[in-house]
Amino acid sequence: MDMRWLEDFLALVEMRNFTRAAEFRNVSQAAFSRRIQSLEHWVGSALIVKGAVPVRLTEAGEQFREDAAASVERLLGARSKIRCNQFELMSQVRIATPNCLARSDFKRVLQMLRGRVKSSFSVIVGNTQDVTARYMAGDADILLCHDNLALPSPVHSDAQERLVVRRDRFMPYAVLNEDKRAAFGFPGNARHPFPLISYSHKAYFMRLFEHVLERAPALPAYKITVQCDMSDVLKEIIMEGHGVGWLPASAVDASAAQVIGPIGGPEWALDVEICAYRPRRDLAPEIEALWDALRQEVGSDR
Incomplete structure (x- = not known):
């Protein structure tokens, strides 16, 4: 017997509707x-x-209802106790990080800390704005994110301690195929704008892109062909040869680097940093230990 069957049954009892109960349980x-x-x-x-x-229970269903609820409660309680025992000697640290860094630099951080701290991790992922907001709201102990001090951010304050984990570079990428590159005509002109694979207007990387344009000697001419707020999605589209798009170098892994590469000169690039943030106050011992280990590890790499 699968415990999910009991949870499904209790959801159906509560909602009295198969469709709503199925949606609540996230199944067809x-x-x-x-x-x-x-x-x-x-x-x-x-x-x-x-x-x-609406849905009604049979006499047997009414009899089974209380036992099902009690069984689920007991099983979840038993699981919770076991999990608490597992984390008794290894306390959990909550780290918020954007999707792109969760796939790259969070693994680097784990490698740095291996054997140096006795912590388990709860990882909160999303876009940069969302994870920053959750960190500022106290839902995370440490924020790992791209950063550029020229762009205002709520974490740029004396209340936050900032640690540069490593440097990164935000720059335009296109397929390595020379014919396609020539056809894009980057950086474009009024008659022949290049196809831009762009971030959505609310994305943090769109703010970086706009900052690049503010610093550029001349404005490029482009036409947006695809727009999304996730760099991993844009990378795939760039790899398919649909246009030119800005990416952090950290998002371009070895397999992607066989297909795409930077395009244009240094005037189209922006130096950024991958930073860790924590509140500038006394925190739990496991967080303090993790931060000290990370600071020592980053310092040893320089």
């Missing part, structure tokens, strides 16, 4: 119905009155 209605049927087969009796709208 067909899969949800099969689970309820499997539970009924396991119990050996119908639990739901067939065709009743």
Whole structure:
């Protein structure tokens, strides 16, 4: 018997509707119905009155309802105790980081800290604005993000301690195929704008892109062909040869570097940093230990 069947049954009892209960349990209605049927087969009796709208329980269903709720509560309680015991000697540190760094530099940080701290990690991912907001709201202990001090950010304050983990570079990329590069005509002109693979207007990297244009000797001429706020998605589109787009170098792994490379001169690039932030106050011992280890490790690399 699968405990999910009990949770499905209790959701159906609460919502009295197969469609809403299936959506709540994040499964298709067909899969949800099969689970309820499997539970009924396991119990050996119908639990739901067939065709009743709203959903009604049979007499057996009413009898089973309280036992199902008690069983789920006991099982979840037992699991919680076991997990608490697992983390008794290894306390958890919450780290917020954007999607692109979760795939690259979070692994670097883990490598740096291996064997130096006894911490487990809860990783909060999302776009840069979201994870920064969650960190500032206290949902995370440490923020790992791209940063450029020229751009205002809520973490640029005396209340936050800043540690540069490593340097990065934000620059335009295109496929290495010379014919396609020539066809793009980067940086474009009024008659022939180049196809831009762009970030959405609210994305942090769009702010970096706009800062690049403010510093450039002349404005490029471009036409946006694709727009998204995730650099990993834009990288895939650039690799398919659909245009030119700005990426942090940290997002271009070895396999991607066989297909795409920087385009244009240094005037189109921007130096950025990958930074860790923590509140400038006394924190839990495991966070202090992690921060000290990270600071020593970063310092040893310089």
